[in-house]
Amino acid sequence: MSLRRFHAARWDEPLIHQIGAPGRRGQHYPQVAGDGLVPPGLARQTPPALPELSEPEVLNHYLRLSQQTMGMIGISLFGTCTMKYNPRAGEQAARRLAGIHPAQPPETMQGLLAAVHGLDLILRSLSGMDRFTFQPAGGADAAWTQAIITRAFHAARGESTTRTRIITSLQSHPCNPATAATAGFEVITLPLGENGYPSLDALKAALGPDTAALMINNPDDMGVYNPEIAEWVRLTKAAGALAFYDHANFNGVMTRIRARDLGFDACMFMLHKTFGVSKGGGGPAVGAYGCTAELAPFLPGPLVAAGDAGYRLEQPPLATAKVREYLGNLHQVFKAYAWARAMGADGLREAGGLSVLMNNYMEKRLLTLRGVSRSHPDQPLPRLEMTRYSLGQLYEETGVSAVDVQNRIADFGIDAFWLSHEPWIVPQPFTPEAGEMWSREEIDEWIDVLAHVIDEAYRDPDHVRAAPHNQAVARLSDRDLNDPANWATTWAAWQRKRRA
Numbered sequence: 001m002s003l004r005r006f007h008a009a010r011w012d013e014p015l016i017h018q019i020g021a022p023g024r025r026g027q028h029y030p031q032v033a034g035d036g037l038v039p040p041g042l043a044r045q046t047p048p049a050l051p052e053l054s055e056p057e058v059l060n061h062y063l064r065l066s067q068q069t070m071g072m073i074g075i076s077l078f079g080t081c082t083m084k085y086n087p088r089a090g091e092q093a094a095r096r097l098a099g100i101h102p103a104q105p106p107e108t109m110q111g112l113l114a115a116v117h118g119l120d121l122i123l124r125s126l127s128g129m130d131r132f133t134f135q136p137a138g139g140a141d142a143a144w145t146q147a148i149i150t151r152a153f154h155a156a157r158g159e160s161t162t163r164t165r166i167i168t169s170l171q172s173h174p175c176n177p178a179t180a181a182t183a184g185f186e187v188i189t190l191p192l193g194e195n196g197y198p199s200l201d202a203l204k205a206a207l208g209p210d211t212a213a214l215m216i217n218n219p220d221d222m223g224v225y226n227p228e229i230a231e232w233v234r235l236t237k238a239a240g241a242l243a244f245y246d247h248a249n250f251n252g253v254m255t256r257i258r259a260r261d262l263g264f265d266a267c268m269f270m271l272h273k274t275f276g277v278s279k280g281g282g283g284p285a286v287g288a289y290g291c292t293a294e295l296a297p298f299l300p301g302p303l304v305a306a307g308d309a310g311y312r313l314e315q316p317p318l319a320t321a322k323v324r325e326y327l328g329n330l331h332q333v334f335k336a337y338a339w340a341r342a343m344g345a346d347g348l349r350e351a352g353g354l355s356v357l358m359n360n361y362m363e364k365r366l367l368t369l370r371g372v373s374r375s376h377p378d379q380p381l382p383r384l385e386m387t388r389y390s391l392g393q394l395y396e397e398t399g400v401s402a403v404d405v406q407n408r409i410a411d412f413g414i415d416a417f418w419l420s421h422e423p424w425i426v427p428q429p430f431t432p433e434a435g436e437m438w439s440r441e442e443i444d445e446w447i448d449v450l451a452h453v454i455d456e457a458y459r460d461p462d463h464v465r466a467a468p469h470n471q472a473v474a475r476l477s478d479r480d481l482n483d484p485a486n487w488a489t490t491w492a493a494w495q496r497k498r499r500a
């Protein structure tokens with residue numbers, strides 16, 4: 001076993017506001033002709049406090065900063081949120097959108113609208129739903145779309161004051177209860193049974209004439225599938241509520257399970273997880289939200305529709321408020337369309353199967369490591385594309401936590417794994433997800449690094465607890481991070497804080 005060592009560059013790099021000099025310029029622009037273009041009431045009295053630098057100074061500054069991060073050059077088995085390679089072909093395809101303005105008339109961007117409509121059709125066939133919107137800028141935004149459509153749907157039937165509760169489960173992603181609560185619903189969170197998923201009896205006890213919806217992900221955050229899910233949906237619908245499938249963890253069942261076939265009214269897919277698009281927060285992400293024809297009139301508009309005269313934009317008759325400007329992050333929709341077309345139905349099926357195979361391969365090896373166990377060991381069903389593990393025994397025996405291990409593996413060029421969403425019901429959790437894109441050698445390297453770090457934890461726990469050792473920045477103190485007095489998200493806010 002030869003481990004790849006990594007060491008980030010360390011630059012004593014000031015903030016960009018602390019370099020340069022007044023009057024220094026990177027680019028020269030002609031003076032805009034004519035005063036008074038900005039109404040006096042809106043014109044600022046003093047120039048903005050922007051950094052003033054030459055172009056090479058700016059370039060070097062950002063190059064130095066980039067050398068201090070590991071970026072995506074390590075093996076990244078992030079987990080609970082499928083992380084995939086983002087093919088260059090998708091980036092090239094999306095570059096064609098440069099220069100298109102989202103407010104352009106539809107007849108001048110027919111190619112783009114064809115891609116949006118094309119992806120809508122692909123997702124319809126993968127889910128069985130009747131219509132998709134790509135407006136939500138991420139998974140949480142798609143859950144929010146579900147919450148406001150639930151509100152609008154019941155209001156249209158005169159039931160807004162009676163259907164006030166949304167049911168979810170303890171290991172559904174927190175965006176489900178959070179968006180339900182933000183939309184004004186009372187949230188019922190079902191606890192997990194021995195098998196790792198809530199019992200049917202718990203669901204039956206929670207359902208009633210006040211239930212507005214079930215919002216649930218399957219598999220949950222631990223990689224556990226609920227084998228009774230079809231019955232869950234049947235009971236929910238029989239109670240007059242809507243059933244929403246958070247399909248963020250779709251990878252292992254692509255082309256094998258369709259949300260509609262299980263009875264769901266709506267579902268979401270993450271283009272930035274399953275569909276080969278770069279992962280990120282609200283900015284570059286897309287939570288594709290799809291629903292049945294019954295809910296489609298409530299989708300936030302506009303939607304792309306195909307007709308004899310080409311593609312057009314149409315506003316659903318009962319549209320809820322927009323969740324994002326225009327049609328959403330269309331660059332990402334374009335990349336996902338390119339990816340899905342390149343994969344084809346057979347490719348998606350093969351990728352799903354590979355991701356299950358790789359996860360089970362990993363599981364076999366990981367469970368041989370001292371101090372590692374699997375959540376819910378009594379659950380008889382195999383995990384599909386991801387497994388929740390615990391380093392609880394390692395912690396008890398050495399005092400080394402899952403976060404310590406996470407920091408130490410980065411010294412070997414391995415991206416930190418994801419632990420668990422809250423609440424942590426598994427002690428010292430970690431949830432790597434192999435996916436379909438890493439080679440067996442890479443997966444083995446990942447496991448070898450973990451094995452090495454665990455071995456180190458038993459031999460020299462202090463060394464692991466003090467990790468990372470090879471990064472530009474050593475471990476940050478939680479106390480500083482948790483105290484807003486010590487940080488600010490912008491330079492202007494930092495200046496204001498310092499003045500205060």
Ligand SMILES: Cc1ncc(COP(=O)(O)O)c(C=O)c1O
Pocket residue numbers: 080081137138139140141172173175217246248249270285287
């Ligand atoms: C199951 C599940 N649902 C929803 C989300 C939220 O997605 P996003 O981070 O795109 O808002 C996540 C992300 O971790 C997830 O794993």
